[in-house]
Amino acid sequence: MxxxxxxxxxxxxxxxxxxxxxxxxxxxxxxxxxxxxxxxxxxxxxxxxxxxxxxxxxxxxxxxxxxxxxxxxxxxxxxxxxxxxxxxxxxxxxxxxxxxxxxxxxxxxxxxxxxxxxxxxxxxxxxxxxxMHTLEMHASVIVNSGRAFLWLATSGTGKSTHSSLWLKNVPGSKLLNDDNPIVRVMEDGHVEVFGSPWSGKTPCYKNEHYPAGAFTRIRRADHNAIARLNNFEAYAMIYSSSSGFKFDPKMGDDLHSTFEKVVGASPCFVLDCLPDADAARVSSGTLLKLYE
Amino acid sequence: MKTKKGFKMRTLLGEHIIVAEGKEQVNFNKMISLNETAAYLWEAVDKRDSFTVEDLRDLLLAEYEVEEDIAAKDAKAIAERWKEIGIAED
Structure with a gap:
């Protein structure tokens, strides 16, 4: 075995x-x-x-x-x-x-x-x-300055595109996973993001992990702008991007408990964006500043 | 009327929300935020097989210091709202 x-x-x-x-x-x-x-x-x-x-x-x-x-x-x-x-x-x-x-x-x-x-x-x-306070998420993840920045959206919206814009335009960026990272709430309450053997169409299978920097929902738009989400909006984003079937009552309770901890411990944003270099400039300008 | 199956009220960092968790609502893709009053009413009637607008009014009168006609008006509005967003039905 x-x-x-x-x-x-x-x-x-x-x-x-x-x-x-x-x-x-x-x-x-x-x-x-x-x-x-x-x-x-x-x-x-x-x-x-x-x-x-x-x-x-x-x-x-x-x-x-x-x-x-x-x-x-x-x-x-x-x-x-x-x-x-x-x-x-x-x-x-x-x-x-x-x-x-x-x-x-x-x-x-x-x-x-x-x-x-x-x-x-x-x-x-x-x-x-x-x-086990663990979420399998549908997201693309960039690591920069020792932290993991996740892009969340339904398939085809531009998660991978935004990651590749960071790789080209934001110095010090690398891809951790392009489709299915694992997110865990650790014993001390901080949120850690792990690479996994599952990464969609991009072969990026890294056995590495970093503290979560931010969770950002990607939305296609005709301009680039980033805004902080309130707890309710952040919960909806994490909820809809996590695997797991909530109809099993125990799984529903467990997932809710993890979602709430992630929302409570992590900055969450929505990025309205075009698929251009300026989008990476706008998102990195706000997100990297959180940890300067 | 009655609450639809498959919805669950939860507390998110002190706020009340309703999420679709049951197998009856796997295709429901909204999340609902409830204020303190709506959360109190939902919790009370979600356990029942059915309820009426008058039940909601009586629940309001039992918990809050409010005139009966105002409670009746609020009860009617909240029942309509729940039906409109699809978490309760006749």
Whole structure:
């Protein structure tokens, strides 16, 4: 079994010897960990799932582009169906224990095996760590002056574009992750941002972490301007950019507790912007000044 | 009328908010901020199978020093507002 430590949480992946997936795991290499006795979960491959059916608790929107097509609550746990996007043939089915401590992945399309494995691990990770003050976020992250600056928005709005504008125009910038960083509220209450093995289309898998500098929502506009969000607006931004299904009452409570701590501890902004160098000048002018 | 399933009132750093957390509301993408009075009313009626505008009025009268006709007017307005934003229904 392989062990990987992401944002301080170690999980296990058990693949059969010689499985084609074994040679496709480069993005996980920076996160390889020694074996631990108590991984947060273990994912293995299955030839069949015996716990089928159950109550439908989530159904993805056809236009969403989300890889989770449907989620069922079954007597023994959960089953998630995944596809490249809703409407496409299913890539895999994932069975998860009730407490997300183990998962079994049934691959249905061999060519989409890595896609399925990535999604299965992200799903288990987000669900299992929701009670550990940990958020799997949809964001692009720039590190500058030793702090992590996150750009949040729905896909296609310009998170990655804004990161690349910082890389070109703001000296001392580097990319930490381009799609799915992990955000944790640490014991002392400060918020730490971690790279992960999941980064969307950009291969940026850094096992590094930095204290959060700011969370900034990106909004397309015909001008560049940045404004601070109040707690209510900041909560809405963090809420809508975090993975996890709030309909499970415990997960809902746990996520709320983490959202509230993140909002209470982090400066949050909204950036109206064009995809130009001036946008990076405007955002960096305000955000870097917070820590001068 | 009744509150719709899938909404949950929470406290965010001292403010009251309503968020969509239930599976009935996975496609509800708004968040609602409640003032102290609305939060008190929501908490009281969310537990009930159904309630009327008169129930809201009586709750206001029980908690606040307010004239009955003003309480009735406020109760009606808040019930309309909840229906309008989609967190309560007839």
């Amino acid at each position: 392989n062990y990987y430590k992401v944002a301080g949480h170690t999980f296990g992946v058990k693949l059969p010897d010689g499985d084609p997936l074994c040679s496709q795991l480069a993005q996980y290499e920076p996160f390889i960990s020694p074996a631990v006795p108590d991984p947060i979960f273990v994912l293995s491959l299955a030839d069949s799932l015996d716990d089928e059916g159950g109550e439908l608790v989530y159904s993805g929107e056809p236009q969403s582009g989300e890889p989770i097509v449907r989620l069922f609550s079954t007597p023994g746990g959960w089953i998630s169906e995944m596809a490249i996007c809703p409407g496409r043939p299913l890539s895999a089915k994932l069975f998860m224990e009730k407490d997300f401590s183990a998962g079994k992945l049934l691959l249905l399309r061999p060519r989409e095996a890595l896609f399925s494995l990535n999604n299965a691990l992200m799903l288990l990770y987000a669900f299992r760590t929701s009670g």
